[in-house]
Amino acid sequence: MTKSIEQIMRTAPVIPVLVIDDVRHARPLAEALVSGGLRVLEVTLRTPAALDAIREMRQVEGALVGAGTVLNPRDYDAAMKAGSAFIVSPGLTEALAGAVAGDGTPYLPGVATAGDIMHGLDLGLHHFKFFPATAAGGIPTLKALAAPFSQCRFCPTGGITAATAPDWLALDPVLCVGGSWLAPAGMPDFDAIAGAARQACALQGDHT
Numbered sequence: 191m192t193k194s195i196e197q198i199m200r201t202a203p204v205i206p207v208l209v210i211d212d213v214r215h216a217r218p219l220a221e222a223l224v225s226g227g228l229r230v231l232e233v234t235l236r237t238p239a240a241l242d243a244i245r246e247m248r249q250v251e252g253a254l255v256g257a258g259t260v261l262n263p264r265d266y267d268a269a270m271k272a273g274s275a276f277i278v279s280p281g282l283t284e285a286l287a288g289a290v291a292g293d294g295t296p297y298l299p300g301v302a303t304a305g306d307i308m309h310g311l312d313l314g315l316h317h318f319k320f321f322p323a324t325a326a327g328g329i330p331t332l333k334a335l336a337a338p339f340s341q342c343r344f345c346p347t348g349g350i351t352a353a354t355a356p357d358w359l360a361l362d363p364v365l366c367v368g369g370s371w372l373a374p375a376g377m378p379d380f381d382a383i384a385g386a387a388r389q390a391c392a393l394q395g396d397h398t
C-alpha cells in the first residue's frame with residue numbers, strides 16, 4: 191500500500207539528500223544508509239545517473255526511494271517511471287503540484303514564505319520542505335512561519351548538519367530534516383556513511 195507523505199516523514203528523523211554521479215555507487219550507498227537505519231532516501235534529479243540510481247536503490251530491502259529536484263511534470267513522469275515512492279521539489283508550482291497531487295503520489299514541495307504555504311494549502315497540501323532552511327532564516331523563521339499554520343508539518347532542508355539537526359528536530363512542527371551531509375560528494379566511504387546514518391537515526395524526530 192502507498193504510504194502517505196506523513197508516514198514517510200515519520201519513518202526516520204533524517205532524509206539523506208543524494209547527488210549520485212556514478213550509478214555503480216547507488217546500491218552500496220542505499221545499503222549503507224539503510225543498514226544505519228535511514229530508510230527514506232531522496233535521489234536528486236541533478237545528474238544523468240539519477241533515474242538509474244533510483245531503479246537500483248529501490249531493489250535494496252527496506253529502502254524507500256524518492257526523487258528530489260523534480261521541477262516540472264516531465265521530471266515527475268520520469269521519476270515515477272523509475273519507481274519513485276515519493277516526490278520532492280525545491281519549490282511549489284501549480285503545474286507540478288497539480289500533476290502530483292492529482293495522482294495521490296506522496297509529495298513534499300519546498301516552501302520558504304507564508305505565501306508559498308498558503309499556495310500549498312489551496313492545493314490541498316499540508317506537508318512541506320522548508321527550503322533553503324538555514325539561508326531562509328533558520329529556526330526563528332520556521333517558528334514564525336509555523337505559528338499561523340498549525341495544520342502544517344515540515345522537513346527543513348538546506349545547510350543542516352549533524353550538529354544542528356537536533357535543534358530543528360526539537361521543534362514540534364518538524365517531523366524530519368533533510369541534508370546532504372550523510373553522503374558528501376566524491377568517492378563514497380560506505381562504512382563512514384553507515385556510521386553517520388546510525389548517528390542520524392538515533393536523533394529524536396517523532397512528534398505528535
Ligand SMILES: O=C[C@H](O)COP(=O)(O)O
Nearest residue numbers: 207348349350369370371
Ligand atoms: O535538497 C537540498 C539541498 O541540496 C540539501 O542541502 P544541503 O546540501 O545544504 O544539506
Ligand SMILES: CC(=O)C(=O)O
Nearest residue numbers: 258259260278279280
Ligand atoms: C532542494 C530540493 O528540494 C530538491 O532538490 O528537491
